[in-house]
Amino acid sequence: MKKRYLTLVMALGLLATSCDKQYLELSPTGSIDAGAAYSTTKNAAAAINGIYRAMVVRYLSSQxxxxxxxxxxxxxxxxxxxVISNTSNTWHLAETRWQAHRSETSVGDELPYQLYYRLIGNANLAITNIDNAAGTQTERNQVKGEALGIRAxxxxxLVQLFGKxxxxxxxxxxQLGVPxxxxPTTxxxxxxxxxEVYAQINKDLAEAATLLTASRSYKxxxxxxxxKGLQARVALVQQNWADAAKFAAEARKSYSPMSVAQYQDGFSDIGNPEWMWGFDHVEDQSETFGAFHSYISSNYNSTNIRVSPKTINSALYDQIPATDxxxxxxxKTPTAANSIVPTGGVRVPYITQKFRLPGAAPSTSTMGDIPYMRAAEMxxxxxxxxxxxxxxxxxxxxLFDLxxxxxxxxxxxxxxxxxxIDEILFNRRVELWGEGFRFTDLKRMNLPLNRNGATNIQSAxxxxxxxxxxxxxxxxxxPRREINANKAIVQNPL
Structure with missing residues (x-):
């Protein structure tokens, strides 16, 4: 049984500081003061654990x-x-329709702002206080390096979403980015x-690289x-091709591509040799219907999976060789014999089988790990x-090596x-499906959204x-709540 993180209360709050409740809960709030949390490196490591946990909890009381x-x-x-297969379940419909992120009061627009600034607020406390913590210099470096990485x-x-x-x-x-x-401030x-935002990101990552080593207890x-993987991502977005290639090669050198058999294991085990970083889902911290696999897997017994499973763009899928x-x-044509769904679940063309929780369908546990970074991306x-x-x-x-x-x-x-380049990008689309890259890939390459030509994308x-x-x-x-509370900020063009 895996038990590793702080309690949910600690993850949501972490450290005490004053907070104007009109703000979008961007600052760390709650349970213990920064002095106690960073009085020792042992306490500080526990606080960092809480920040990782805060990456995966529900925000804005939304499942x-x-x-x-x-x-x-x-x-x-x-x-x-x-592709969301139908309108039988409404989760993430506003997002897929490009309505949520263009509404300053929607949960889908507020989520990234609150989430990432909450992580930043707690990382700032670590960065500010860790140098005075009792412990070894190696331990202080570890905490500070991780906090800098989280902030970057x-x-x-944030800057990819809210900036041009x-x-x-x-x-x-x-052009305007983000504050x-x-x-630590409100x-x-x-x-x-x-x-300026990218300069700070690169500064944080460069400093973190001097503090951290490849050694760690948990992925x-x-x-x-x-x-180095984050440096590769950032360099790619900044069109700094030389650094992108260099950092990507360095980042993946200790990881091997998974085997054909491993590729079919369900993308839910952080122990996979290709995974570089991810959420290690511990046994006593299931989010049930507010969890990644409740929305993206093939076999979790949720209403979302049963009535509105995710599918792949048919035009993209039809280009994948059968030998791959x-x-x-x-x-493409699912039957009971060739596809896994929860009991009572619909089978629709091009249904996903990529993410699958351990055990037979239907799965009643969301105990699946989540990939944040894999060597394949590098x-x-x-x-x-x-x-x-x-x-x-x-x-x-x-490309051949992968x-x-x-x-x-x-x-x-x-x-x-x-x-x-088109061949590489085709493989990127197939390889990283469902792992959170397509919108930002289109944006970084200045490409249009084009959903035409697929047989399974419905206008409804x-x-x-x-x-x-x-x-x-x-x-x-x-978000409107930030506009109302922060007189120094301005809105993006409507």
Whole structure:
């Protein structure tokens, strides 16, 4: 039995500080004071555990908005590849229709703002107080490095959602990003520029890299490999192709692609050799109907899974070779013999089988781990970056090293230029389906939303099929409660 994190009360509150209740609960609140939490490195490590736990609890009293894993689903349903099969269950419909993030009072718009600033607020307390904690320097470095990583991760998510895309051709990116809160405070701050936010993200990650090592007790915690993986993600978004390739290669070097058999295990076990970072679901902390697998898995016994299972865009799926194990992650024509669903669950074309909880269907436990970062992503970042640098041979080799593990019949690509990049991006879409990348991928590449051409995308479900790149709708609105409470902030264009 795995028992590792602090109590839910500690995770939601963590540390005491004054908080204006008009704000969107962005500051750490609640149960113990910062002095006690960071008086020793042992206490500080427990507080950091609580921050990790705060990534996966329900926010805004909403069952469907369970922290960062909910954002993974939302980021993908905002795109065209993760498809809600019908309107029988309404969870995340407003998000897939591009309504939630364009309503300043919706839960879907408030979630990322509250979630990531809550993590930032608690990380700031760690960063500010840990240097005076009793313990060894190695222990202080560990806590500070993880806190810096959490803060950088949170700002990276925020600026991609609430700011305009980063454009390397127009440095400095003077468009508005998000407020940079770097010390424990409840004072309302103005929005920093996108350039300033990315500079702080890179500064935090660079400092964390000097403090952390690859050593760690649990994959639920950030180590040096994860920091390098985050550096690779950030460099990719900033179109810094050389750094993206370098950091991705360094990040994945201690991890091996999973076998064909492992690929079919259900994506719910953090012990998988390819997983670099994830949520390690402990036995006494099930969120039941407010959990990732209640919405994305094939076999959990929830209403959402039974009546409105997730599917893959048919046009994307139909391009996957039958010899590729990833083709088995969805079923084009499902029957009782070839697809797993909970008792009474509907079977719809292109139904997902990728995420599956252990045991037979229906599963009554949401005890599934959640992948935040896998080595496969690093292969794909490295391949894309090398291709964009014009290094076609290097890009094709890295792509082959990954895809040949998925498809024994795969032949190393001889494509170059745009055709090679398209092949890499196709594999990225298939490989990372449901793991929270598609909306931000479209935005970083300045591509349109295009849901046309699929046989299983219904207008009644998605409503919206096309959004041009650069449209105001690519930006989440600053939540109204923050606008009302913070006189220094301004709204995104409506």
């Amino acid at each position: 469907g908005h369970f922290g960062h894993p909910a954002m993974m689903i939302i980021i993908d349903v905002l795109g065209e590849d993760v 991760f949170s700002y990276f998510n 895309r980063y454009d390397a051709a127009t440095k400095p990116n003077a 940079l809160v770097l010390t 004072e309302g701050l103005p929005r920093a520029t996108v350039e 639920s915690h950030i180590n040096l490999d994860v920091i 194990v990833r083709s088995k992650m969805w079923v 292969y794909l970042i490295e391949a894309e970056a090398q291709a964009r640098l014009g290094n076609a041979a290097d890009a094709a080799t890295v 895809v040949s593990k998925r498809d024994p019949s795969y032949v190393k690509s001889t494509k170059t230029g745009t055709q090679l 479900v998605v409503v919206l099929f096309d959004v041009k790149p650069g449209d105001n709708q690519w930006e989440f609105l600053i």
